[in-house]
Amino acid sequence: MIELRRDSLVFTFPEVHPQAQLSVNFQRTLRIPDDGKEYPLPPGLGAFPLRHVDDFPKTVSPDWLEHGGVLLPMYQSEALWIMFQAKYIDEHGTYPFAVQVAAGKINAVTGDTWKEGLERRPQNYLVAPTQPWLDGFSVKKGLIRQFVAMPLGAGYSAEEQITGKGEYGGLQISVFPMKAVAFERHFPRRPAGLFSKFVKGCRGFVESDMGLAPGGLMKQEIYEDRFAFDDWDTTHSRCFVHIANSLVWRSITGVNPPTPPPTSKEYTKHGLPWFDYYDDGSVPLPGADVLAQLQSVAELGKKKGDVPLPENESVSPSNVKVIRPRKSKEQVREGVF
Amino acid sequence: MNDNGFGGYIRQRREELRTEDSDFSLRKVAAAIDVEPSYLSKIERGDLPPPSEKAILALAKALNENPDMLLALAGKVSTDLQQIIRKRPKLFAEVIRELKDMPDHAVLRVVREVRDGNW
Known part of the structure; x- marks a missing residue:
């Protein structure tokens, strides 16, 4: 089942393991320049607010009610990353989950249209907590294109570029827990302190009026599943995350969205930190050809003669903090704002 | 009425309070209500x-x-x-029957699931 707790989606699977729990939240962040350069990871600027679509039956579109799930507000000037935080079970380890992530029902790891169910070759999911965060579409080994919001119908979203239609928008997340027997086998009971390889993490979703388009290039690896395919349970829970543009959010919910985030230029000018994440013990996936062929918002805007990004100046982050797994149980990737 | 659960409880409670405060005499409480x-x-x-x-x-x-507790003792459920x-x-009716045998702490934590629909 999925609950909404303090702007996080909390997935639990009491029928699989009493303590299996994965929290997923959507972090606000700045839009990295879409200039062909490869950038480090931008900070988390706090979680996007999430609300049940069912709480606004009169102001959300019938499509959203049909999809169910939650909604969040997003400015076109901001971007989002998804943070995954799996529960640490004392004297065992962190409970693993396989997570499928799609934007506009385009799988962010493979570029395929949404298929319910895990596949190993090519791997159409990521594994939490090995993967603490996901910032965008996997375009190449070690490289993603940032999830940025664009109005659905303008032709920029990954969904529209691949299917020719802007039908769904938003984000879709499906979570599969590891089977309890596999968990007990991989993480047998042992004294506390010896085993905590995994990092906790999570980085938000979005959906609705807005679709997620491929933005600037960012260095981020999507890791290969190191468990056996049969270790994953087929039980799963899924959630549709609708993205409302910030003005629409106000008319739906009656409350103001958070203030707009800083630009990359402003953020970097103040010497605030960017991040790099290295996990030497995990193998990165190669990236998806279909996603590599997508045109970024800036590239497509140039072709269309649009200026979709008023602020897109290159920056040179000098304050880059390196984060590695194993250093601590809680990895923090936050900027000051 | 032979079953004196409600009346007996009221009397006992009022007498307890009266030992420390004469405002809880039968006459004064009757006037108060x-x-x-x-x-x-x-x-x-x-x-x-x-009574009503x-x-x-x-x-x-x-x-x-607690008003709900007194109403329950009287065999009533509040109008609201x-x-x-x-x-x-x-x-x-379903929810209440479902919660019937649950411990208090479980009942107090009302869980709301995020609804999944058709995509």
Whole structure:
């Protein structure tokens, strides 16, 4: 089942393991320049607010009610990353989950249209907590294109570029827990302190009026599943995350969205930190050809003669903090704002 | 009325309070809830059934008792709760029956699932 707790989606699977729990939240962040350069990871600027679509039956579109799930507000000037935080079970380890992530029902790891169910070759999911965060579409080994919001119908979203239609928008997340027997086998009971390889993490979703388009290039690896395919349970829970543009959010919910985030230029000018994440013990996936062929918002805007990004100046982050797994149980990737 | 659960409880509670404060005499409490002392006395002895919801709520206030608890002792359910149930009778009947045997801490944590729809 999925609950909404303090702007996080909390997935639990009491029928699989009493303590299996994965929290997923959507972090606000700045839009990295879409200039062909490869950038480090931008900070988390706090979680996007999430609300049940069912709480606004009169102001959300019938499509959203049909999809169910939650909604969040997003400015076109901001971007989002998804943070995954799996529960640490004392004297065992962190409970693993396989997570499928799609934007506009385009799988962010493979570029395929949404298929319910895990596949190993090519791997159409990521594994939490090995993967603490996901910032965008996997375009190449070690490289993603940032999830940025664009109005659905303008032709920029990954969904529209691949299917020719802007039908769904938003984000879709499906979570599969590891089977309890596999968990007990991989993480047998042992004294506390010896085993905590995994990092906790999570980085938000979005959906609705807005679709997620491929933005600037960012260095981020999507890791290969190191468990056996049969270790994953087929039980799963899924959630549709609708993205409302910030003005629409106000008319739906009656409350103001958070203030707009800083630009990359402003953020970097103040010497605030960017991040790099290295996990030497995990193998990165190669990236998806279909996603590599997508045109970024800036590239497509140039072709269309649009200026979709008023602020897109290159920056040179000098304050880059390196984060590695194993250093601590809680990895923090936050900027000051 | 022979079953004196409600009346007996009220009397016991009022007498306890009276040992420290004379404002809890039968006469003064009856005045506080706007009934005759003889009427309250008969209720306390179980000679009469529990009074109206309004009088029970006034008694709860006078004796610093939980109104829902006193209403339950009197075999009643407050009007506002009845209205809530009447609005969605099937749903609340199911919920209440479902919660019947759960421990208090589980009942108090009402869980709301994020609804999945058709994509």
